[in-house]
Amino acid sequence: MIQPITEDVPYKLSPGPDGLIETQTLEVSIGPQHPSTHGVFRMDCVLDGETVVKLKPVMGYLHRNHEQLAEKMVWLGSMPYTDRLDYFNSMANNWAYALTVEKLAGLKVPERAEYIRVIMAEMTRLLNHASVIGFMLQDLGAWGTPLLYAFREREKILDLFEHVSGSRMMCNYFRFGGLRVDMDEKALAMARDIAAKFPAFLGEFEQLLTENELVQTRCQKVGILPKELAVNGSITGPMARASGVEYDVRKVDRYGVYGRFDFRVPVGEVGDVYDRFMIRILEMHESIKILQQALRDIPAGPHISPEVKLRNFKVPEGDGYARTESPKGELGFYLVADKTGKQPYRYHVRPPSFINLTVLEDMCLGQKVADVVIILGSVDIVLGEVDR
Amino acid sequence: MGLLGKNLFAGMAVTARNFVGSYFDGGRKERLVTYQYPEERMPLPENSRTFPFLVYDEDKDPVGTMRCVACKICEVECPPQCIYIVMDRDEKGKPRQRPKVFDIDISVCMQCQICVEVCPFEAIKMDNDYEKSQYGRFDDLVEHLPDLLKSNDYYRQIKPTEAGAVDAKLKAEKEKKAKKAAPAVVPKPVPAALAPKPAAAAAAKIAIPDDAPFTPEQRQWLSGFLSALGAGVAVPSKSVAEASASAPAEADASAAASAPAAEAPAGDWPWHDAGMGMQQRMDLVKDRSFADKLMAAMAQTDCHACGYDCRGYADAIAAGSENDLSLCLPGEAETESMLKKLMQEAGKV
Numbered sequence: 247m248i249q250p251i252t253e254d255v256p257y258k259l260s261p262g263p264d265g266l267i268e269t270q271t272l273e274v275s276i277g278p279q280h281p282s283t284h285g286v287f288r289m290d291c292v293l294d295g296e297t298v299v300k301l302k303p304v305m306g307y308l309h310r311n312h313e314q315l316a317e318k319m320v321w322l323g324s325m326p327y328t329d330r331l332d333y334f335n336s337m338a339n340n341w342a343y344a345l346t347v348e349k350l351a352g353l354k355v356p357e358r359a360e361y362i363r364v365i366m367a368e369m370t371r372l373l374n375h376a377s378v379i380g381f382m383l384q385d386l387g388a389w390g391t392p393l394l395y396a397f398r399e400r401e402k403i404l405d406l407f408e409h410v411s412g413s414r415m416m417c418n419y420f421r422f423g424g425l426r427v428d429m430d431e432k433a434l435a436m437a438r439d440i441a442a443k444f445p446a447f448l449g450e451f452e453q454l455l456t457e458n459e460l461v462q463t464r465c466q467k468v469g470i471l472p473k474e475l476a477v478n479g480s481i482t483g484p485m486a487r488a489s490g491v492e493y494d495v496r497k498v499d500r501y502g503v504y505g506r507f508d509f510r511v512p513v514g515e516v517g518d519v520y521d522r523f524m525i526r527i528l529e530m531h532e533s534i535k536i537l538q539q540a541l542r543d544i545p546a547g548p549h550i551s552p553e554v555k556l557r558n559f560k561v562p563e564g565d566g567y568a569r570t571e572s573p574k575g576e577l578g579f580y581l582v583a584d585k586t587g588k589q590p591y592r593y594h595v596r597p598p599s600f601i602n603l604t605v606l607e608d609m610c611l612g613q614k615v616a617d618v619v620i621i622l623g624s625v626d627i628v629l630g631e632v633d634r
Numbered sequence: 635m636g637l638l639g640k641n642l643f644a645g646m647a648v649t650a651r652n653f654v655g656s657y658f659d660g661g662r663k664e665r666l667v668t669y670q671y672p673e674e675r676m677p678l679p680e681n682s683r684t685f686p687f688l689v690y691d692e693d694k695d696p697v698g699t700m701r702c703v704a705c706k707i708c709e710v711e712c713p714p715q716c717i718y719i720v721m722d723r724d725e726k727g728k729p730r731q732r733p734k735v736f737d738i739d740i741s742v743c744m745q746c747q748i749c750v751e752v753c754p755f756e757a758i759k760m761d762n763d764y765e766k767s768q769y770g771r772f773d774d775l776v777e778h779l780p781d782l783l784k785s786n787d788y789y790r791q792i793k794p795t796e797a798g799a800v801d802a803k804l805k806a807e808k809e810k811k812a813k814k815a816a817p818a819v820v821p822k823p824v825p826a827a828l829a830p831k832p833a834a835a836a837a838a839k840i841a842i843p844d845d846a847p848f849t850p851e852q853r854q855w856l857s858g859f860l861s862a863l864g865a866g867v868a869v870p871s872k873s874v875a876e877a878s879a880s881a882p883a884e885a886d887a888s889a890a891a892s893a894p895a896a897e898a899p900a901g902d903w904p905w906h907d908a909g910m911g912m913q914q915r916m917d918l919v920k921d922r923s924f925a926d927k928l929m930a931a932m933a934q935t936d937c938h939a940c941g942y943d944c945r946g947y948a949d950a951i952a953a954g955s956e957n958d959l960s961l962c963l964p965g966e967a968e969t970e971s972m973l974k975k976l977m978q979e980a981g982k983v
Binding site: 319320322323324325326327391395405408409410411412413416418426427450453454455457458459460556557558 | 639641642644645647648649651652679681682683707711713744745746747748751752760940
């Protein structure tokens with residue numbers, strides 16, 4: 247209930263039962279304007295003074311009927327739509343969907359395609375983590391500087407994506423049993439160049455941010471997510487790892503050829519906003535390690551398995567779930583094929599953004615309203631994936 | 635923590651370095667990332683894609699030499715359903731093997747390139763023109779056939795490597811076809827002047843020298859006339875290239891139509907010509923096997939829309955391995971009803 251402040255009804259500071267000033271809670275709606283909430287997303291906050299006592303996430307402004315659309319389409323037809331789920335990481339989404347259909351159809355992917363998939367997925371992770379740190383600091387009030395440094399690096403990766411797949415963001419690059427086109431020598435050279443130069447950018451980024459007193463005071467001990475809650479809430483990805491849960495689908499499932507690479511999974515201790523920020527920085531270092539190994543070992547060969555038909559592609563009756571470690575967490579697809587096998591009978595996406603968002607209230611309770619925005623920023627959501 | 639704010643200054647050193655470095659970075663130009671659009675444009679990578687266009691081969695006759703045969707595969711496969719195709723037919727209702735209407739709603743198109751991948755004729759390709767602003771929201775954003783038609787030269791210009799591969803593939807296919815068609819044509823009792831040898835078509839092409847005093851319209855008409863003369867069929871709208879490609883088949887068909895069908899050698903399919911009408915094709919197979927009859931009911935484009943070529947689909951139905959009779963997209967309802975009728979006649983339903 248909002249107290250109207252007008253001339254007629256002056257706002258009175260009346261003493262409460264304990265002799266202190268009686269206060270009322272105030273309901274504030276944050277969003278759904280795009281700039282502050284990472285997409286069209288609304289938070290219904292109830293505030294006591296500046297402290298959050300209740301918070302309700304309101305979603306659905308960007309609902310596009312993704313799952314139902316996919317059930318009306320042949321298997322390949324959904325591939326370009328998966329680009330639009332998490333529009334920052336179209337390559338990672340493509341992989342999750344292709345992996346599930348390959349599991350259903352029992353397809354084998356050629357070696358070279360597996361390596362290119364790893365390269366593309368790790369490039370995606372680099373650009374996502376760099377940008378999400380930029381966005382988070384934008385929420386802190388660092389107007390543009392870290393974000394634009396991140397975008398400058400992202401631009402180089404997008405150039406690579408455009409060179410390889412033809413499109414910067416909506417790549418539509420993966421196919422069942424491989425990839426649409428091969429990565430040529432020039433693209434490999436570009437990828438090597440990015441892998442070689444990214445550490446310098448990361449060093450600069452860390453010098454700018456990690457020990458910055460303002461970042462530390464605003465982020466440390468803010469929005470703590472306890473380990474138990476992270477496990478109980480099915481939180482995945484960097485958020486879970488920041489809370490100390492050692493869980494990375496690349497290590498657990500070893501899908502693709504991830505079993506061959508030497509990399510570590512950084513794990514946080516406190517689970518606050520600063521840990522989530524640091525986990526992403528450390529993960530970028532690990533991604534570069536994977537990239538360098540993949541680019542060193544990439545074999546020659548076909549980029550798609552020859553027995554795959556592009557049109558009239560059918561899968562045998564059955565259902566399957568496959569998951570990948572997308573930059574935001576565990577991205578999985580659950581698909582059911584009926585006996586015609588032409589299109590999915592049921593198509594379900596397990597989006598990491600959406601499930602990571604469910605603990606937003608628990609992280610925000612008792613925090614100041616100014617911190618709500620950075621806590622949301624540290625979750626790393628993309629509304630295309632939350633609402634689908 | 636040491637001196638409070640020490641690391642703030644370390645961060646500012648980074649911003650200062652970036653600021654200065656954006657002007658002077660030792661000639662590497664890595665940090666100078668601004669392009670002064672529209673005066674200055676970024677070079678696009680070859681794979682870059684925006685919206686689809688239709689390829690035609692010769693500037694003289696874009697409509698006659700377009701590669702699209704209106705098989706409607708892209709219309710069916712397009713995920714957001716932004717393509718609309720109507721097949722062109724002559725007065726008698728015979729398909730002309732090209733679209734009369736080909737519309738792409740670019741406000742719906744999501745640039746996914748699936749139409750390009752599924753096209754068996756290399757007819758639709760991705761453009762890289764990104765300046766498509768229009769004043770209207772509805773009709774202005776629908777591209778019709780004349781907007782969509784672009785020459786193969788344009789395609790070579792925007793995507794040299796890809797177009798080179800496509801050209802080589804088409805050339806190889808054409809040669810294979812010509813080799814296949816040649817022995818079947820030779821024994822036919824056709825007058826020597828109308829013999830559908832590739833040389834005749836080539837001669838028709840040479841008949842108009844480049845420096846001859848004709849306007850483009852006259853040249854187009856003449857070339858069409860001459861090539862039709864070479865092919866033995868009066869189809870003035872068709873150009874040299876297409877006529878020379880389809881000449882053996884057409885002559886084959888006309889010869890076969892005048893002679894009884896039983897004279898055709900075994901393994902040769904005189905009805906396998908998309909320019910023929912359904913009735914004509916069915917007449918040709920009156921005395922042939924069940925699978926041949928089924929095949930004659932197809933649209934004869936070998937477009938693989940059903941997942942087979944025309945022969946393969948007919949054999950699959952005849953063998954009972956394929957039960958779906960509605961797979962022939964270019965044949966539309968006509969093929970489906972004919973297939974049903976044939977199946978009923980054979981008592982297989």
